Amino acid sequence: MVKTDHTLDMDMTVTDRDPRWAAVMRRDREADGSFVYAVRTTGVYCRPSCPSRLAKPQNVELFADGATARQAGYRPCMRCRPEQEALPAQHAALVAEACRVIEAAEVAPSLEALAEQAGLSPSHFHRIFKLVTGLTPKAYSHAHRAQRVRQELDDPQTSVTSAIYGAGFNSNGRFYEAVGEVLGMTPTAYRNGGANAEIRFAVGECSLGSILVARSERGICAILLGDDPDILIRDLQDRFPKAHLIGGDPAFEMLVAKVVGFVEAPGLGLDLPLDVRGTAFQQRVWQALRQVPAGTTVSYADIAQRIGMPKAVRAVAQACGANALAVAIPCHRVVRHDGALSGYRWGVERKQALLRKEGAR
Numbered sequence: 001m002v003k004t005d006h007t008l009d010m011d012m013t014v015t016d017r018d019p020r021w022a023a024v025m026r027r028d029r030e031a032d033g034s035f036v037y038a039v040r041t042t043g044v045y046c047r048p049s050c051p052s053r054l055a056k057p058q059n060v061e062l063f064a065d066g067a068t069a070r071q072a073g074y075r076p077c078m079r080c081r082p083e084q085e086a087l088p089a090q091h092a093a094l095v096a097e098a099c100r101v102i103e104a105a106e107v108a109p110s111l112e113a114l115a116e117q118a119g120l121s122p123s124h125f126h127r128i129f130k131l132v133t134g135l136t137p138k139a140y141s142h143a144h145r146a147q148r149v150r151q152e153l154d155d156p157q158t159s160v161t162s163a164i165y166g167a168g169f170n171s172n173g174r175f176y177e178a179v180g181e182v183l184g185m186t187p188t189a190y191r192n193g194g195a196n197a198e199i200r201f202a203v204g205e206c207s208l209g210s211i212l213v214a215r216s217e218r219g220i221c222a223i224l225l226g227d228d229p230d231i232l233i234r235d236l237q238d239r240f241p242k243a244h245l246i247g248g249d250p251a252f253e254m255l256v257a258k259v260v261g262f263v264e265a266p267g268l269g270l271d272l273p274l275d276v277r278g279t280a281f282q283q284r285v286w287q288a289l290r291q292v293p294a295g296t297t298v299s300y301a302d303i304a305q306r307i308g309m310p311k312a313v314r315a316v317a318q319a320c321g322a323n324a325l326a327v328a329i330p331c332h333r334v335v336r337h338d339g340a341l342s343g344y345r346w347g348v349e350r351k352q353a354l355l356r357k358e359g360a361r
Contacts, residue, residue, distance in 0.1 A: 020062050023048045036063050036082050038074040045069035050080035094118045095132040096308030108141040133284050144280035202248030203229040204256045206263050208350045213256045219273030223326045225346040263327050266294045266358050270328055285319035286329045294358045299337045
């Protein structure tokens, strides 16, 4: 039997009212890493998600971490191995390394090559990669190459063919097969600022003020909020300086009404195709944001952790600021680490109102 010193900051007797014990009872993987629990009768300590049979609450002590539990005389559980990094963190690290390999490669690496490096089967690696990033390895590679194509095309001295090969496409045919996903338009149209691309838009009103909704051939490409409709239209023009902007017809007004309904009642969901354009990193952040349920909030550090880049907190904040699809990509659900509301592209008051509509605490 292990004897411990009872101190307020290091351990405490478990009661049915302690929320940490509730996490242990439901074997909550999200709680792994935030504390460990130790069982006096066995002398071992476990992570909250340990599948072992639950001990009686009166025989359990809670500790901030494994080091503190070991100081108290407990040894790590051989089943859940709490001294090892939690499985989600291991997966995030594997995927982060795979993303670095994809970004550094001249030619997109195969699924088999990425899986071999991670020490997993291709199917298992594919499943983990999509779970962590929200994208398949192939889609992530496309997103990264799209960023490289844009960078190449932004140089007027670079030919379209050179831009295609410089971005890692080993043939013109492969590029043009994927051009819709990569650029959303032809390379020449992109270089000309979206010339000849048609974008329909309309401005409506909602409880948050004015709202502009724009749609390309691929889906909704902008949802902008503000006080002045003219400023919203100028913002859209700046994003697509040479595109052919067309005012919405009655059918398009129905789409705007659907977006407004989603703003007013987020629980309804928005089942419309999105034309999401951004760098590979931005798309990872935005995909992680789309997985945050309505009514909950996360910190910038949480999102950085989820995409396997815990030190990229500032870059995550910048990606949130670059989001042009308000509400559909819910950057309003990201708060500071202390729970305080931070900046929001469309105003902190709107952020607060959106969270209030969702019932977030």
